[in-house]
Amino acid sequence: MSDILVTDKKIAVLMGGTSEEREVSLRSGQAIFNALKEMGYNCQAVDVGPDITDVLRKQQIEFAFLALHGGKGENGAMQGLLEVLGIPYTGSGILASALAMDKEASKKIFAFSGIPVAPSLIIACKSGEDALSSVAHDEDSAGIYYYPDFPMPNFLLPWVVKPADEGSSIGVSMVKDAAELRSCLEKTFVPGRRVMVEKYIRGREIHICILGDRVLGGVEVRPSTEFYDYDAKYTAGMTEYVIPPELDYETYERVKSLALRACMVIGCTGISRVDFMVDDDGIPHILEVNTLPGMTATSLVPKIAASAGMSFNDLIREMIRLAIN
Ligand SMILES: Nc1ncnc2c1ncn2[C@@H]1O[C@H](COP(=O)(O)OP(=O)(O)O)[C@@H](O)[C@H]1O
Numbered sequence: 018m019s020d021i022l023v024t025d026k027k028i029a030v031l032m033g034g035t036s037e038e039r040e041v042s043l044r045s046g047q048a049i050f051n052a053l054k055e056m057g058y059n060c061q062a063v064d065v066g067p068d069i070t071d072v073l074r075k076q077q078i079e080f081a082f083l084a085l086h087g088g089k090g091e092n093g094a095m096q097g098l099l100e101v102l103g104i105p106y107t108g109s110g111i112l113a114s115a116l117a118m119d120k121e122a123s124k125k126i127f128a129f130s131g132i133p134v135a136p137s138l139i140i141a142c143k144s145g146e147d148a149l150s151s152v153a154h155d156e157d158s159a160g161i162y163y164y165p166d167f168p169m170p171n172f173l174l175p176w177v178v179k180p181a182d183e184g185s186s187i188g189v190s191m192v193k194d195a196a197e198l199r200s201c202l203e204k205t206f207v208p209g210r211r212v213m214v215e216k217y218i219r220g221r222e223i224h225i226c227i228l229g230d231r232v233l234g235g236v237e238v239r240p241s242t243e244f245y246d247y248d249a250k251y252t253a254g255m256t257e258y259v260i261p262p263e264l265d266y267e268t269y270e271r272v273k274s275l276a277l278r279a280c281m282v283i284g285c286t287g288i289s290r291v292d293f294m295v296d297d298d299g300i301p302h303i304l305e306v307n308t309l310p311g312m313t314a315t316s317l318v319p320k321i322a323a324s325a326g327m328s329f330n331d332l333i334r335e336m337i338r339l340a341i342n
């Protein structure tokens with residue numbers, strides 16, 4: 018089976034780019050490139066820069082395998098460029114990518130669709146020179162508050178503070194005392210951006226991998242740190258991974274079906290990873306959908322695939338097949 022090529026098109030593995038997750042993306046890209054080469058695909062690795070349109074044209078690329086994480090590679094922008102150029106690509110399209118990347122937008126859709134979410138508050142920082150000091154409270158805020166006039170969350174501490182549209186736990190921090198919230202926001206804010214203050218859910222962290230319209234499996238993530246931060250994600254030995262998660266049968270089934278529903282309501286295609294916190298009462302709270310999950314040799318999706326009997330090469334081939342059909 019492994020020597021059947023899904024396509025003879027010229028493939029570019031798009032990786033790197035300028036996002037905060039550049040380094041991880043290069044590792045995902047290299048692993049994907051190696052797998053494609055090993056299987057005999059006509060492929061080349063492309064580090065995405067401002068000249069990407071010219072590179073794709075000059076190299077006569079006919080298919081893009083996306084190994085980008087975060088920023089313009091994951092938020093629908095690259096997907097839009099590829100659509101305009103008429104180059105098919107792996108994974109989710111423009112809208113699903115944009116929605117999944119934006120924790121505020123996707124959370125509204127999850128809540129509307131009956132997928133349990135943790136209580137949260139969105140605080141925005143208007144752009145402009147003295148944005149951090151001069152913004153008046155907006156009466157018609159539609160649930161969004163502008164710094165510095167925001168109400169204290171009406172849900173219990175501790176809180177997790179995170180940018181609404183970043184990934185890889187960048188800028189994520191915990192607040193245990195309400196008096197710390199203001200200084201924490203000041204550290205997290207970038208003018209023009211929004212921050213989500215979310216109730217901290219104590220319990221088990223479960224990630225589910227969706228491939229096409231089926232659940233591939235799940236993993237329980239047990240970081241040695243307080244939460245699954247950047248170091249716990251990318252430093253060997255700092256996190257324990259348990260496959261399958263240690264959940265009772267019914268809870269696991271429920272988390273899996275919620276993950277599938279989350280991908281459906283956002284409109285994801287190809288591969289996605291859906292992250293949950295399951296509280297001590299067994300109630301799952303969705304954290305986010307990742308439309309371009311890590312694909313390094315040690316990433317979670319390849320681990321889950323392996324537990325389902327799928328090698329890394331099988332997974333890569335299936336991702337191409339889903340993108341072409
Ligand atoms: N509400 C929460 N309760 C408990 N832990 C959380 C919560 N939100 C985030 N975390 C922790 O922070 C990590 C990163 O948060 P996440 O929402 O997935 O953002 P990112 O896009 O940066 O990965 C999660 O994997 C989890 O360990």
Ligand SMILES: [Mg+2]
Nearest residue numbers: 185186292305
């Ligand atoms: Mg996450």
